[in-house]
Amino acid sequence: MGELIRLEAGVEHTCWNSSRTKLAAGMSDGSVHVHEPLKGTNSDFSCSSRWKAHEVAVLKIVWGPSEYGDLIACCSKDGTMSVWEEIEDAAKQDVWQLCARFTDIKAPVLDLQFGHCASGLKLVAAGADGHLRVYEATDVLELKRWQLQAEFANAADVREKLERVSCTDASISWRPVADAIQQQVFVVGFHTNSPQHSIAKVWEFGETHQRWHLVAELSSPEHDYGRINHVSWAPNIGRPYELIAVSSSNSLSIWSMDIPSGPGHRSAVKLLGYFTDHQPGEVVQAEWDMCGMTLASAGADGVVRLWQSNLKGRWEEKGRVVGA
Template sequence: MDKPILTLDKGTRCTAWNYSGQRMAAGLADGSLVVYDSTDPASSVFTRTSRFKVQDSSILKVVWVPPEYGDAVACISADGTLSLLEEVMEDSEGHHWKMCKSFDRSTSQVLDVQFGDGQTCLKLVAAYSDGHIKIYELLDTLELEKWQLQAEFQNVIDLVSKFGNASCLSASISWNPQRSEVQQSSFVLGFSSNTPPLNSPKVWEFDLDHQRWLPVAELSLPEDKSDQVYAVSWAPNIGRLYELIAVATQKGISIWHLGSNPDPDGRLSVQRVSLLSGHDSEVWEMEWDMSGMTLASTGSDGVVRLWQSNVNGEWHEQAILTPAS
């Protein structure tokens, strides 16, 4: 008989495992953050070890900071606030969580946030409901409260384009998971909005020579540029000559090959190699395994699907996981 490993608090809106899978953070409708730990190394059962108030509004998303920077999470709240909280050790109180940064609040809602490592520092990219993207960089690896705004732009190829009345329902960001001294920071981002040029997923890369972010690829066919994007996921690369990126829209999950050698204009080649259908409704999340060989997807149909390619490069559904009745 299956045994649950933890029981979530009432009002849980979102959850996230840390990088080792040894801790879970959950955001609640009342604005609280809950942390669960396994107190017995020999057991897989998790119990609540912390619960504290972050904001007065519901927490919509929780993201863990990379582990080399300590135990910390970013929280997106329904009031548009982006907060960073850190677990600290004090002799008098033991372990406890504290607010170490509340990012500049704007009139628009933060829709997604992700962390990525650059060549010199940790970076954070946040996507907003007005279609803007803000990138912050950490000034001191030992002090998580010290960030500065590095760049702000919109998800369009033409860098001078501006859309005054853009309204975005959701956004999805995925950093290139590779870490290399010679490879520049890059990420893919797409919106679900009323402004088609913002929706089409773009790959952004940091131009070290000019100290700015540039769009180097667009992952959509001409007839699909207005499609709203639900989720994106960049696969780990363990030796391929190209990058692998998954993009979910209302038409299904597209698997893209992204070239590694830019043309004279700095653009990277793209090729859609498969369009996967199977989910009966919107896809919410996609994650690759550590090898970048298997893609897991889930959505509002309540089903987890696993996708793989065969030796001929043809993608197929490898397994379907349904919740226990």
């Protein structure tokens, strides 16, 4: 247990790559810092690259699937997003190079996530207008050209109610890879001031009709789920159902969902656990371990709680990490 990396002041968001060997940090001055051990060694982490990705603060930063090299996407406070990759330049130096900058997006981007699907590399972005935009890289090697594959509203009437409804944050989580390939399914949740739109929803791409359709809504009338801060889809190493954790302004909820079975079929969802243990109740993030057995939730109270199901299937807190 110990300090792994010291980040400079002004850090807004951090993200680890899939093998946890590189950390990208989005900074308030619009730059991106990448930390990693010295190449080919087991040395301590240090900042290996830094560059100005945006003019204003980088709000979210994500890594792409490692099958496409070292790839980063980030969105900034001005609502734009950009994609960067590390390549060797003519001088035989590893440099981070801009692949694409998405400036013509109709609404500011709140969250973005890469998906490695059988059909290629996807990038889904959630906008402040409550819309989801799915981009597809047109070339498997050259990631400079992206085309908009689909654009759809998460809630049908957000656009009409835009005057009253405002989305200030969003979270997307793809169904994790199985057998090295990701299915075209993701869950998304918006942080809005409208309770009816604060529902995490699962979207799937139907190959037959070539469109995205709603598979499930993670809600039940018994509880108030508040504004969604984060959604996380659990890795599935053989469970006959899926697990999704939703962190919100007042609770952490754990849902089970039948495995999506194709277009026209709504998957049955079931609330497995609803917890308000984090004080004063706000849960900012929840992440699953590598086999989806343990969930770690981070609260605004500065405490990380560890959750597991007992042998009867009841989810309970089994440990916590407290900062001092």
